[in-house]
Amino acid sequence: MSEEVIYAHLKFPESRKTENIQELDRFEIKAPPVSSHVWRQIALTLTFLCLLLLIGLGPLGSIWHKCKPCPNHWLWYKNNCYLFSETRQTWQDSATSCSSQNASLLQIKEKSTLEFVKSQKLYYYWLGLSPRQDDKNSGENIISSARLKRYMNDINKMFCGYIYATNIFYVPCTERHLLACEKKANPVKAESVLMSEDPDREM
Structure with missing residues (x-):
């Protein structure tokens, strides 16, 4: 027991x-189905x-x-916009093409621009150098290009400069080379991107 x-x-x-x-x-309390x-x-x-x-x-x-500082297909570097076209034209036609886009043929006036141009490895691109009556100094190392001056003689009988890597060569202006244009970049400000709804210039 x-x-x-x-x-x-x-x-x-x-x-x-x-x-x-x-x-x-x-x-147990169960939650009701949702x-x-x-x-x-x-x-x-x-x-x-x-x-x-x-x-x-x-x-x-x-x-x-x-508010982009440069138009489409243009490169932006520092304060300038650059266009490198594959179209081959005479020097005068190239200058006219750049002018029609509110630009000019490439000129190298600053050391920073020179470094940028060298980095692009340009071959056979017209420069905005004043046409000459001869081809002296052809093949000189590129340091800077003088401002374009008005030419008084017949352009068809003159020599124009083009860039080949780090050298400048002079050939008859009637030859056809590639097009390099430059123009000032439009300023871009942070407040214009955030506050402005209708910028008055196209970049």
Whole structure:
């Protein structure tokens, strides 16, 4: 009989644990499922926010496009824009082409410009040097190019300079070489990009 009592005492805690678990299961609070109406509202809100972002990015993109310092296909370096075209023309036609884009033939007046020109590895590009009556000094090392002066003689009988790597060569101005134009870059200010909505110049 004493064995049975011990057995009952040993089993009792186990049965109480089971009862406690069953009670917890009975009273456990389960979260109600989220209705499809709530998900629909969330999806609509996110879609609306995406549309607002897209609408806002449009004007910012157009402002940035208008505030670029150089036109498309031009290289920007320091305060200038440069165009290196693959079109071969006479010196005079090249000068006219640059002029039509509010630019001039490439001139090297500063050391920084010289370094930039050397880095571009230019071959057979006309320079904005004054035409000469002879081809003296052909092959001279490029240091700087003088400002273009008005020529008084017939251009077809004169010699014009072109760049070949780091040298300048003079050939008849009627020969056809590549086109190198330069012009001043438009200033870009941080406030103009952020605040201006209609910049009055195209860059």
